[in-house]
Amino acid sequence: MTLRGEVRRTARALIGRAALRRWALLILGGAMMTPFCFVTNIALGFVLEPTAPATSLLRSLVFQIVAYLAALPLVAATAATLPSVRQLESAIVRTLLPVGPWGERPDDGTASRGRTAAWAVLHLGLGAPVSGATLAVPPAVVVLLTVRPFLDSPPGWLGAVPAWLGPAAGLLLAVLLPTAARAAGLVLERSAPALLGPSAAEKLAEAERHSARLAERNRLARELHDSVGHALGVVTLQAAAAGRILDRDPEYARRALAAIEEAARSAADELDHVLGLLREESPGRTPQPDLRDIHRLADTARATGSPVALTVGDLDTTPAVVSREAYRIVQEALTNALRHAAGSPVDVTVEAAAGELRLRISNPLPAARRPTRRGGRGTRGIAERAQLVGGHAEFGPVDGHWQVTARLPITLARPFTEPPTAPEGTRER
DSSP, rough: OHHHHHHHHHHHHHHHHHHHHHHHHHHHHHHHHHHHHHHHHHHHHHHHHOOOOOSSSSHHHHHHHHHHHHHHHHHHHHHHHHHHHHHHHHEEEEEEEEEEEOSSSSSHHHHHHHHHHHHHHHHHHHHHHHHHHHHHHHHHHHHHHHHGOOOOOOOOOGGSOOOGGHHHHHHHHHHHHHHHHHHHHHHHHHHHHHHHHHHHHHHHHHHHHHHHHHHHHHHHHIIIIIIIHHHHHHHHHHHHHHHHHTTOOOOHHHHHHHHHHHHHHHHHHHHHHHHHHHHSSSSSSOOOOOGGGHHHHHHHHHTTTOEEEEHHHHHHHTTHHHHHHHHHHHHHHHHHHHHHHHHHOOOOOOOETEEEEEEEEEEOOTOOOOOOOOOHHHHHHHHHHHTTTTTTEEEEEETEEEEEEEEEEESSSSSOOOOOOOOOTOOOO
C-alpha cells in the first residue's frame, strides 16, 4: 500500500463516519455524566471545606478526579434502579453503533439490571474524559501551534511546555485526541451487545418463541393446503366431468354439480376455521373432521370418477387428535391420487393394530408420468402430520403403484422424529 493510501486509511479510522458516530456516543455519555459529577463536586466541597481550598492546578485536577470516581457508583445505582435507562441506552446504541438488532423488550431481572449498570458506568465513565478532552484539546492545540513559541512567560499550564516544544506538543495532542476517542469508542461498540443485548437465557427464550411461531404458521399452512386444496381439486374434477357429459347424461351432471356445491361448502367451513386461528379467535363452529367422516371423504372421491375401495377397522380406541390427523393424511393422499391419476382405482386401508393406527393409500402410477424427485408440499405435509402425534410416514412407488403408508401411535407416547424423505428417484406429490 502506498503512503497516501496508508494516510487515507488512518484518517478514515480516526475521523471517518463510523469513528465520528462512536465519538458522538462518547460525547453524549459525557453530557449524561455532568449532573452526577455536579452532585459529587458539591458533596466533596462540603466535606473538604475545613481544609484549604484547591488553589493549585494539580490540586484542582486531583479534586476533579476524585469527584469523577465518586460519581461512578452513583451512575451504577441509578442505571440499576431505573428500567428506562436500559431502554434509553439501547435506543442510543442502536442509532449510533452498527451492533445489530436485539430484543425490543428488555428483561427486568437482576442479571439485566447488573449488565445495564455496567454499561452505564462504561459509557459515562469513558465519555466524561473524552468529551472533556474534546472541549479542551482543540483550543490547546491552536495555542501550542501559534502562540506558545512567542511567549516568554506563558500563563497557567502553558508554562509547563517549553517554547521550542510547543508545535510538536500541539501536533501530538491533535493525534492523541482522535486516537483516544477511537479506542474508547471501540470498547463501547464491542461491549454493547454483551451488556445491552439479550442474555443467553433471553436468546434461548426468543428462539423458542420464534420456533413456536414458525410451527403455528406451518400448521395453518397444512390446514389450508389439505382442506381447501382437497375441495378445490374435487371441484375442478367434478366441473370438468360435468362439462364433458352435460348433454349426454344430465342426471350425472346434476350429481356432479351437487358434489361441487358440497365441496365448496366444506371448503368455506374449513376456511372459516383457519381464519379463526389466524385471528387468534376461537375456531369456527364447524367441528373438525376425523376418521368418523372417512366414508363421506371416500364418497366425494368416488364422485369424481375414481373407484375408491375403503377398508376400515375398529377405531373406537383412537384418540381424537390422532383421528383428526389421520383423516387429513388420508385426505391429502386421496387428493394426490385424484390429481395425478384421475380415474384410477384407489385402495384405502385404515386399521388399528399393536397399539398403533395404520394407514395405507395406494393407486396405480399413470403410465405417461413417471415419478421424479421434483414436487410440491403434499407428502411433506403428510410426514409433518404423522410427526405431530409421534408417528412415521413413508411414500413412494411400490410395484407400479404410488403408496402412502403411515403409522400413528394410539398412546401418543412416541418421541418426535425427523421428517422422512422420498426414496431416491421419486416425486413428492
